[in-house]
Amino acid sequence: MTYSPDVLDALNLLCLFNLDTRQEGLKVHGSADPDRVAAARRLYDQGLVTQADGGYLTERGREAAEQAQALWRLLVAEPVTTG
Numbered sequence: 828m829t830y831s832p833d834v835l836d837a838l839n840l841l842c843l844f845n846l847d848t849r850q851e852g853l854k855v856h857g858s859a860d861p862d863r864v865a866a867a868r869r870l871y872d873q874g875l876v877t878q879a880d881g882g883y884l885t886e887r888g889r890e891a892a893e894q895a896q897a898l899w900r901l902l903v904a905e906p907v908t909t910g
Contacts, residue, residue, distance in 0.1 A: 836865070839866070840863060841896070842895050842896055849883070853867075853881035854880060855880045855881045857880070874887055875888030
């Protein structure tokens with residue numbers, strides 16, 4: 828299994844959300860990178876954000892963003908060495 832570019836674009840967008848507050852969303856302008864615009868639309872179509880151009884995370888979207896950000900933290904962490 829590999830991540831497709833579409834999935835990576837969605838994960839990157841989910842990682843931009845501030846999970847410390849529910850009062851802050853994202854706005855992906857129509858003039859933004861077309862891949863980012865398309866990712867926002869897909870997240871909306873999947874019910875993860877409230878607007879086709881971003882908006883706020885839904886409950887399901889918040890769970891997805893939490894998972895995406897947790898995975899990112901695991902992958903960028905310093906390697907654990909033993910010995």
